[in-house]
Amino acid sequence: MKRASLFFSVCLALAASLALAGCAPGGAASATASPSPAPQTAAPAADETAPSPSPAADPASSPEDAAGGGILVAYFSNTGNTEEVAQQIAGLTGGTLAEIQRAEPYGDLRQEAEAEIQNGERPAITVSVDDVEDYDTIFVGYPIWWDEAPAMIATFLESYDFSGKTLVPFCTSASDSIDNSLHIFSELCPDAAIAQGLTANDPDDVEPWLQGLGLPA
Ligand SMILES: Cc1cc2nc3c(=O)[nH]c(=O)nc-3n(C[C@H](O)[C@H](O)[C@H](O)COP(=O)(O)O)c2cc1C
Secondary structure, eight states, X not given: OHHHHHHHHHHHHHHHXXXXXXXXHHHHHHHHHOOSXXXXXXXXXXXXXXXXXXXXXXXXXXXXXXTTTXXXXXXXXXXXXXXXXXXXXXXXXXXXXXXXXXXXXXXXHHHHHHHHHHTTOOOOEEESOSOGGGOSEEXXXXXXXXXXXXXXXXXXXXXXXXXXXXXXXXXXXXXXXXXXXXXXXXXXXXXXXXXXXXXXSSGGGHHHHHHHHTOOO
């Protein structure tokens, strides 16, 4: 009986150590594979590796490492100019496009859009992806309206927790630069890193700007 019990204990110990040896590499493999473009898998993979991040996952806070694995290109475009830039950025970075739209289309665009910016309104929006918070780097594009971002962009910035994320503003305009519109980013997302924005009226400016940010282009 004693002998049988000892044999059983040894088997049990062997089985346990084999099982442990099998799990560890599996966990490490999923951590290094996590910078895949699939947004749904990004968050769970990060959670799984959180207690003991692998060396490959460690420096993932830099834009370079987030590239291709966690880039969202969110934009609102009324007449298509900003959308073209968004598509260019997504093509160069491998990012996922997300269109922001006003839930209720404007009646009199000029009158209503100006009033909602001036009054600090937050019109309801729709966003074409529902996993915005799974991304680490979020481009936010819009046309300049009265030297500001459309009120929809403020709604977007307030709708998610962007703490610890990198927001990258870009715009198109008739002539004004992005500068005057940028204040809402730091006001509404004080815990996000705000990258250098771009007034993207010349498509040739986009690639050098991305390279300057350390993103693939
Ligand atoms: C309501 C409205 C207000 C605008 N205000 C400005 C402005 O203050 N400064 C500017 O340079 N362009 C202004 N524009 C021009 C747009 O920013 C420009 O055409 C932009 O590229 C449009 O982008 P979209 O095609 O993505 O909508 C305005 C356009 C509209 C419709």
